[in-house]
Amino acid sequence: DVIRSWDWQSTDKRIQKRILSKGWWNGSRPTEGSPCIVKIDTSDHEDVNIPDVYRMPSTDQFKLTVGEGETEFERILDRLLTTMDTFEECLVEYKIDEVIYNVKIKLIQHGAGTPSYTLDPEEKFNKALHCKERGVLLYKEGRILDAFYRFKRAAQLLIFLNRDLEQYQPVYLTVCNNLAQCQLHFGNYEHALALCAKVLEKEPTNVKCLLRRATALEALRDFEKALVEYKKVIQLESNNQQALERLSYVKKQVDEMYARYNAAVKRMFNFN
Numbered sequence: 692d693v694i695r696s697w698d699w700q701s702t703d704k705r706i707q708k709r710i711l712s713k714g715w716w717n718g719s720r721p722t723e724g725s726p727c728i729v730k731i732d733t734s735d736h737e738d739v740n741i742p743d744v745y746r747m748p749s750t751d752q753f754k755l756t757v758g759e760g761e762t763e764f765e766r767i768l769d770r771l772l773t774t775m776d777t778f779e780e781c782l783v784e785y786k787i788d789e790v791i792y793n794v795k796i797k798l799i800q801h802g803a804g805t806p807s808y809t810l811d812p813e814e815k816f817n818k819a820l821h822c823k824e825r826g827v828l829l830y831k832e833g834r835i836l837d838a839f840y841r842f843k844r845a846a847q848l849l850i851f852l853n854r855d856l857e858q859y860q861p862v863y864l865t866v867c868n869n870l871a872q873c874q875l876h877f878g879n880y881e882h883a884l885a886l887c888a889k890v891l892e893k894e895p896t897n898v899k900c901l902l903r904r905a906t907a908l909e910a911l912r913d914f915e916k917a918l919v920e921y922k923k924v925i926q927l928e929s930n931n932q933q934a935l936e937r938l939s940y941v942k943k944q945v946d947e948m949y950a951r952y953n954a955a956v957k958r959m960f961n962f963n
Contacts, residue, residue, distance in 0.1 A: 697709050712797075713776070714777050730797040761834075767787075815852055819845045826842040826866075872903060887907065914944040918942060
């Protein structure tokens with residue numbers, strides 16, 4: 692049998708679909724904010740764990756809002772649904788953590804969306820606050836990646852506003868600080884430093900951010916700069932346990948580094 696090519700593929704090649712049954716064009720496709728009813732069939736393929744909160748009672752259909760996904764699978768649906776017509780059914784192949792899954796998806800119906808660019812400033816700000824609050828809850832649940840995407844969305848919405856205005860700046864800086872913590876968790880220390888720089892430019896005495904910058908610098912073995920940051924924290928909070936504990940270790944690393952440097956210099960100029 693000749694294997695058909697895919698009808699659509701995402702730019703990062705993580706998602707691709709083959710249309711099994713064409714839908715009909717009703718003037719629009721789902722966009723950000725569109726409420727959708729979707730049938731998801733995993734009977735012939737790998738099982739997919741769909742949260743019960745999205746399951747409609749006594750049916751094999753699910754209710755989703757585009758742009759509100761809080762798991763990897765839901766974020767994949769967010770991207771896929773914007774390519775689908777009403778009643779379209781497709782075979783979807785997608786990749787999560789290098790594992791490939793297959794599932795059949797049918798778009799039963801969708802409502803009008805509310806793309807971010809159509810929102811007024813107050814609506815954008817409220818949506819950013821919602822994303823930030825969801826990110827905090829997800830982080831507390833240990834769902835760091837899901838929290839990261841919520842914080843990222845909040846930051847994007849605030850950038851559309853004037854994030855330096857008095858009413859927006861504190862929230863934007865908090866979101867950047869939270870993103871820095873996520874990047875530390877992922878081991879993306881340079882990204883964490885860039886985010887910390889944004890916060891500390893406006894709030895140079897932000898202890899949480901100073902600690903995160905120190906942690907990133909320490910992980911990058913820039914012990915001298917890390918030592919400076921830990922000292923700043925102790926100046927602001929003399930009993931800060933994290934800073935006190937790391938300070939002694941980092942100071943030891945700096946002392947050993949200078950000792951090695953001095954020994955190397957002595958060897959260079961020892962003519963005996």
